[in-house]
Amino acid sequence: MEKIMTRMGDGFPVEMSESEIRSDLAAGTEDAADRGKIAPLSKEELQYLYDLFASPYRFVSVEPGNEIVLSYDGGALKIVRAAVNVDRVQAMQIHEKILGADTIELGHVDYSFKPVKPIVGTEQTALEQTLMVTHAPLFYGAMPNLGLYSQPDGPHPNPLDLLPLGKIDEARESYEMSVEDAVKDIVFVASAMYDSGADGINMDTTGAAGDPDFLAGLKAAEILKEKYPDICIELGMAGEFILGLHGELDYHGDRLAGMYPQDQVKMAEKAGFTIFGPVVNIKTSRSVPWNLSRAITFTKACCEVANIPIHANMGMGVGGVPMTPHPPLDIVSRASKAMVEICRLDGL
Template identity: 70%
Template sequence: MAKIFSRYGDGTPLELDEKELMEELHAGTEDAADRAKVSTLTDDDLKHLYEILASPYKFVSVEPGKEVLLTYDAGTLKIRRVGVNVDRIQALQIYEKIMGADTMELCHVDYSYKPLKPIVTMEQPILEQALLSTHIPLFYGAMPNLGLYSQPDGPFPNPAELLPNGKIKEARESLEQTVEEAVRDIVFAGSAMYESGADGINLDSVGAAGDADFLASLMATKKLKEKYPDICIEIGMAGEFILGMHGELEFEGTRLAGLYAHDQVRLAAQAGATIFGPVVNTNTTETSAWNLARAITFMKACGEVAEIPIHPNMGMGVGAVPVNDHPPIDSVSRASAAMTSLVRLDGL
């Protein structure tokens, strides 16, 4: 039986035969469906996925006319991270004029709303210059990063120290206090950058610090939307479900811990977000086929209920893209093509 080139979730190459590839696809979609309580992919979906993964070509794409927007977060950081020594405005120009980005984000190296607060007046003129030097819609973005509000980085007791000592009530109280501070900072910095002309405000890696992080993002989004009804806000997630650091936090009656993308997007829209960026984590010990079928199952369910545009995250370690410093183009292109052709989405 012919062998098909594939990879593991860490990028390591492997070969599968046709039967093994199909078994991986079935196992991946079943895992996602079981976890998120959503439907598995249809036989037609799996056949399409199989064809993409079994393609003999190194790079796989979609048919002309089925292209989608490509939007990038933190590009002004990532290009320097790989050793291209340019300033942030030059980085934006490279993404726009050379790499074909449809939207971009200006951000600061600290990439969190809290440290942005004291330097916001330094960021405003950079944004204004960037807007004058580019044509594509330009977001300003950072992470809510609630970890910065607890000790030693912030004023409140550290939940990660309280919880192992059995101080659950105290940990929860601390998390609730961090939400209030984070909302204040996000609204302050988001307002300043929006009033400086940003085409949108991006809240990135939302939920990285758990359910309190997601709650702060939803509350800040709601406040910004009330303040500026025309503002564009993108909420991009950190992981596939909301980690219950607190466990009992709610947004307008919905418990946040444990929510998967198809529930997250409803709340994002309810809070006033304009674009939602769902995430599915890549499992390094499973195959690309397993990861991709799984990611598409979660994303398909999200796209089906979404009332706002969704841009699934397709970066290193998410969206079935391998966890690797330089994700291989065969995996990235297959994952992107599959996501674009099988999920009701608006961009990647």
């Protein structure tokens, strides 16, 4: 029987038979449904995905008229990472004028709110320069990065040192103090950049340090929204579920630890976020059909309950895209098309 060329989650090419692909598609959606306690994909949706993988074309796309917003996070950093010597302002221009970005994002190389605080004046200057040479909506982006608030990077005891010693209360207290400090830094930097003309703020990779990290993002958004009712704030996630490092933190009565995208987006709405960017992680040892079917299942459930636009994270190691520095076009285009057409996304 003819084999179909696809890839593994680490990007390596693999040839699979029709039955192998169908089996992985079914297993991927079942895994997501089981973990997230959500509905699996329908037979028609699985057939759609199979046809997508069976397509002989190198890359695929949505039909004209079904295009969606294309935004980039960390855009100021990625051109340089590819060893192209441009500064941040030029990187923004490249994204807008050459890569077709509908929104662009300025960020500092540290990409965390805390280190930006003491140099916010420099960032405001870079923002002003970027605004003068671009037209697309401009976000300022950084991560809450709660890890920077405990030793050795911050003032509070390191919870991951305390937990193995059984000092659970002390670890939780440290997380709670870190949340308060992070909220102040996020609000300070976001306010400064918004006052300087940024069209929006992107809190990226939120939840990377578990439930306290997610809570810091939510609390900061709440304050910013009250301060600037018209501000656009995007919440970009770090993983498919909120790691319970504290375990008992809640937001208006809802425990955050263990939340999957369909619950995360409801918290984002409550806090005042304008856009939500779910993340579904890739398993590198499984095939892309398994991973994409799984990512679509989580993202679809999130889109179905969302009242704010959903811009799914699609890139190295997330959203069904392989974990490789240069994600291959055959998979990026298939994953993007499927996300748009099955999940009814608002943006990528």
